[in-house]
Amino acid sequence: MKRPNDTSSILITGASRGLGEALARELARRGHRLALVAREREPLDAVVRDIRAHGGEAHAIAADVGDKRAALAISGAAAALIGPIDVVVHNASTLGPTPLRLLLDTECEDLERVLAVNLVGPFRVTKALAGSMVLRRRGLVVNVSSDAAVSAYPTWGAYGVSKAALDHLSKIWAAELEGTGVRVISIDPGEMNTRMHEEAIPDADKATLADPALVARRIADVIARAAEVPSGARIEASSWQVAS
Amino acid sequence: MSPATWPRESPLEERLLVIDPRSGALRDARVGDLAGMLGEGDLVIVNDSATLPSSLRGTSARREPVEVRLAGPMEGEDRFRAVLFGAGDSTTRTEDRPPPPRLGEGDRVSFDAGLEAVITRVSSISPRLVDLAFNARGARLVTSIYRVGRPVQYAYVAGQLELWHTQTRYASRPWSSEMPSAGRPLAWSVMLEMARRGVVIAYLTHAAGLSSTGDPALDAALPLPERFDIPEATAQAIAASRARGGRIIAVGTTVARALEGSAAMHGGEVIAGEGVTDLILDRQSKPRIVSGLLTGMHEPSASHFHLLEAFAPPDLLRRAHAHAEEEGYLAHEFGDSTLLLAA
Numbered sequence: 001m002k003r004p005n006d007t008s009s010i011l012i013t014g015a016s017r018g019l020g021e022a023l024a025r026e027l028a029r030r031g032h033r034l035a036l037v038a039r040e041r042e043p044l045d046a047v048v049r050d051i052r053a054h055g056g057e058a059h060a061i062a063a064d065v066g067d068k069r070a071a072l073a074i075s076g077a078a079a080a081l082i083g084p085i086d087v088v089v090h091n092a093s094t095l096g097p098t099p100l101r102l103l104l105d106t107e108c109e110d111l112e113r114v115l116a117v118n119l120v121g122p123f124r125v126t127k128a129l130a131g132s133m134v135l136r137r138r139g140l141v142v143n144v145s146s147d148a149a150v151s152a153y154p155t156w157g158a159y160g161v162s163k164a165a166l167d168h169l170s171k172i173w174a175a176e177l178e179g180t181g182v183r184v185i186s187i188d189p190g191e192m193n194t195r196m197h198e199e200a201i202p203d204a205d206k207a208t209l210a211d212p213a214l215v216a217r218r219i220a221d222v223i224a225r226a227a228e229v230p231s232g233a234r235i236e237a238s239s240w241q242v243a244s
Numbered sequence: 245m246s247p248a249t250w251p252r253e254s255p256l257e258e259r260l261l262v263i264d265p266r267s268g269a270l271r272d273a274r275v276g277d278l279a280g281m282l283g284e285g286d287l288v289i290v291n292d293s294a295t296l297p298s299s300l301r302g303t304s305a306r307r308e309p310v311e312v313r314l315a316g317p318m319e320g321e322d323r324f325r326a327v328l329f330g331a332g333d334s335t336t337r338t339e340d341r342p343p344p345p346r347l348g349e350g351d352r353v354s355f356d357a358g359l360e361a362v363i364t365r366v367s368s369i370s371p372r373l374v375d376l377a378f379n380a381r382g383a384r385l386v387t388s389i390y391r392v393g394r395p396v397q398y399a400y401v402a403g404q405l406e407l408w409h410t411q412t413r414y415a416s417r418p419w420s421s422e423m424p425s426a427g428r429p430l431a432w433s434v435m436l437e438m439a440r441r442g443v444v445i446a447y448l449t450h451a452a453g454l455s456s457t458g459d460p461a462l463d464a465a466l467p468l469p470e471r472f473d474i475p476e477a478t479a480q481a482i483a484a485s486r487a488r489g490g491r492i493i494a495v496g497t498t499v500a501r502a503l504e505g506s507a508a509m510h511g512g513e514v515i516a517g518e519g520v521t522d523l524i525l526d527r528q529s530k531p532r533i534v535s536g537l538l539t540g541m542h543e544p545s546a547s548h549f550h551l552l553e554a555f556a557p558p559d560l561l562r563r564a565h566a567h568a569e570e571e572g573y574l575a576h577e578f579g580d581s582t583l584l585l586a587a
Contacts, residue, residue, distance in 0.1 A: 048383075059383040072407045073390035076294050076418040080386045084292075084416040131414035131432065132292055135447045180436075 007031045009082040010223075011074070013065050013125070014092030016043040018194035019144070022216035023089060028056030030220060035078035035085070037061045037092065057082070065092045065121030066113065075128035085129050087140045087223055090122035093162070098199045100155040111158045118162035123169060130173070130182055137181035140226045142219070143170045145186040145234065156200075167234060174232030183231035187222065189215045190237030210237070245541055245569050247400035248578035251409050255429035259573055259580040261541070263564050265556035266586040270567055275429045275581060278538075284442035285490040287481055288538075291424040291498045292447040294415035297393030297407055298422070298454075299334075302355040308345040310353050312361065312376070313396055314389070315421050315454050315468060322381040323364070325468070327457050328372045337399040338458030344372060359388040370462040396422050396454065400576060410577075419451035419471065425577035426496030426539045444485070446478040450498040466547060469522040472502035479516040482533060493536035493585060497551050500525060503533040529554035536585035541568055541575045555584045 010027055014020035016038035024036050028051040038044040041062040051058040059081040063070040078085055096106070096114040126141050133139025148156045149163035166186070173184040191197060193209040218240055222229060229235065233242040252258060256276035263270055273281075282288065298314035311329035318325055328344035347353070351363050353376075360379040367373035378385050395410040412427040414435075439445060450472040457463055482503070485492055494500040505521025506514045512532050525531070527550065537555050542548040544565055552561055564582070573580040 061383060061387055063387075069407070072294075072411060073387065076296070076415075077383065077386040077390055079294065079417045081383055128411075128415075131412075132416035134432070135290070135292055135414045135416075135445065 007033065008086035009033045009035070009078075009084060010087040010089065011035045011037065011078045011085050011125075011129070012089045012091055013037040013074075013121075016040055016047055018196055019189055019192060019212045019215060020089075020091040021047050022212040023091065023219055024058060025051060026213070026216040026220045027223070028054070028058055030224075032057075032087075033082040034058040035061055035082050037063055037065065037074055039064045064117075065090075065125065066094070066117035068124070071121070071124035071128050074125055079132075084132055084136060086133075086138065087142065088125065088129055089142045089144065089219075089223075090125065090166075091144045092121070093118045093144070093159070093196075095196065095200055096158040100159075100200060102155055103157040106158055111161075114158040114162050115165070118159070119165050119169065122166060126173065126184075130177065133182045134177065134180045139182040140223065141170070141173065141182070141184040142223065143167070143184070143186045145188045147188055147190070147236075149186075149188070170234070171232045178231065183226055183229070185222075185226070185229055185231065186234040187219060188234065188236045188243075189219065245543060245565075245573060245575040245579075247576040248574040248580070249400055249402040251578045255431050256434065258429050259571075260583055261564060261568055261573060261580065262583045262585070263556060263560065264587055265560065265584055268560050269587075270564055272571060275431075275434065278583070279434050279437035279441060279443075281583070281585070282438055282441065282443045282493070285485075285488065286443045286493060287446060287485040287490055288438060288443055288493045288495060289446050289448060289478065289482075289499050289503065290412070290414060290427050290430070290495040291420075291450045291452065291502070292412075292414050292416045293420040293424055293449045293451060293498075294412075294418040295395060295407070295410040295420045295423045295452075296418045297390060297395050299394045299396045300355050300359075300389070300392050301394075302353040302361075304345050304347060305352050305354075306345065310344050310347070312353060313421065313454055313457075314393075315373075316451050316470065317419065318375060320377075322378045322385060324361075324376050324378070326361075326374055326376050327454055327459075327462065328374060329458075334397045334401070335399060338456055341458060346371060347374070355388075355392045357388055357391050359385075359392055369465050370457075370459050372457065372459050373462055398456065398576070401578075414447070417449055419449055420498075421454050422452055423577055424450065424452045424496050424498050426499075426581070428577065429581055430495065444481055446475075446481045448475065448478055448499060448502050449473040450502040452496075452498045467501070467524070469520050470498070470501065471518065471520050472505065473518045474502065474506055474514060474516050476516040479514050482514045486533075491535045491585065492533055493538060494534045495538045497525075497537070497539055497548055500531070500534045500537055500551070500554075504529070504531055507532045524551075525554040526550040527553035527558065531555060536583065538581060538583050540577065541573050541579050541582055543575065552582075552584065
């Protein structure tokens with residue numbers, strides 16, 4: 001795997017705000033080449049402009065990871081712009097309709113859409129990138145998870161089940177890719193002061209929420225020393241240790 | 245030979261005709277048997293280029309329909325070589341399509357999503373072969389091509405292809421106008437089995453161009469010069485394999501072209517780095533690097549068939565073709581495979 005001062009080609013989804021944006025800024029500062037994906041072009045273009053103004057390299061790919069046709073456009077455009085991808089961070093996700101609701105009140109189509117964005121999208125994009133990583137004998141796939149993947153919180157059904165499945169997907173990828181040089185990990189970034197958190201829990205005490213810029217720094221550290229993290233591991237923000 | 249008209253369900257079940265150029269033996273096998281034919285000391289080299297959706301439908305300034313097929317990137321990130329097609333679509337054979345409107349230097353073609361291209365040069369080979377400059381570059385251009393473009397397809401294909409039908413399972417940078425199709429049946433179960441058996445798998449990137457245009461003058465000039473990139477690790481693996489006398493198996497004619505092209509430019513050695521090759525392999529060629537070739541099923545009339553003559557005697561290839569025809573092997577990019585390899 002790479003030494004921390006090497007630069008990599010990194011693809012980040014959900015990069016127009018919140019944790020994805022903070023992670024893009026942090027990884028750009030560390031000299032990596034970035035392909036950034038988000039649904040809405042304007043906020044994404046603004047992030048790219050700002051990273052470039054600070055001397056970083058970033059490119060905007062406006063796409064919806066929940067769209068079946070988007071996966072190969074994302075992987076192809078990213079490799080065209082920054083070369084073969086070394087690291088992908090699947091950060092984009094949707095809560096489904098908010099306010100969050102009981103499973104008995106959840107439309108089946110809403111569950112399908114949450115799974116399309118949070119589970120099937122990351123699978124498609126990983127599938128489009130990981131073969132080339134295996135040929136190059138190096139690569140890192142980071143799936144951004146949540147404690148809702150582990151705990152069964154009422155009203156978090158669609159989101160929680162998508163993240164639990166994503167965690168398990170990480171483990172199966174890791175088992176199948178063992179010995180190839182390609183690693184797959186999950187990171188639970190904890191509760192952060194982001195728009196997504198605001199939508200999920202509007203009355204949360206903001207003082208208890210982490211700053212996404214600080215969390216981004218910890219995730220960038222994990223990426224830099226990924227060779228020390230066992231593939232298939234789940235890393236939790238509560239300790240930044242590998243969960244047992 | 246009949247064409248395969250659509251991607252089939254299981255690549256492992258697709259047929260593999262094994263031709264031994266030394267003994268002249270022919271053997272009917274399946275793609276799933278491939279790993280068992282290779283082992284320690286063999287080096288397999290694939291082309292990791294992804295396939296662009298290179299067919300862009302647009303209109304001329306006079307509102308005539310024009311289909312632009314991107315034939316390869318040029319110097320400068322907004323420039324491409326392209327072949328123009330007229331009205332109609334891929335359900336008509338390319339040779340039966342009406343010619344495109346006559347477009348010259350400075351003429352503009354407009355596509356969806358605000359994408360435009362200006363013709364900067366018309367080739368002396370055919371007025372249908374042009375250089376284009378787009379009105380966008382970088383991420384804007386690449387994402388627009390993915391939005392507007394469709395994969396190139398031919399009249400024998402039974403439905404409209406999606407981009408995922410035209411990718412290998414290890415594709416990376418989208419340099420190819422058409423799928424580097426020899427690698428299409430290579431499932432990862434086959435490749436990981438090869439690796440377990442001690443086969444070294446390496447890669448290069450080669451911009452596979454258009455295989456047919458329907459324009460006789462242009463088709464006679466194919467393949468056009470194509471760009472390639474050979475990684476340092478692959479050049480080293482080739483040198484190590486040659487030093488111990490191992491077999492080097494190219495997956496696809498594009499890989500053979502890149503490796504022999506690089507060797508032709510560098511006194512018989514494959515050197516890491518980017519290049520452009522105009523090398524055309526045929527009966528007269530003496531391959532210096534490639535000892536085996538995994539490829540599709542090729543008709544004796546096609547330029548690919550002449551390339552095979554660099555690796556096996558013409559009468560053996562004709563016998564293999566007759567055998568494949570009789571046994572019902574399927575041709576073209578979704579068809580069956582041939583392995584030319586001495587035991």
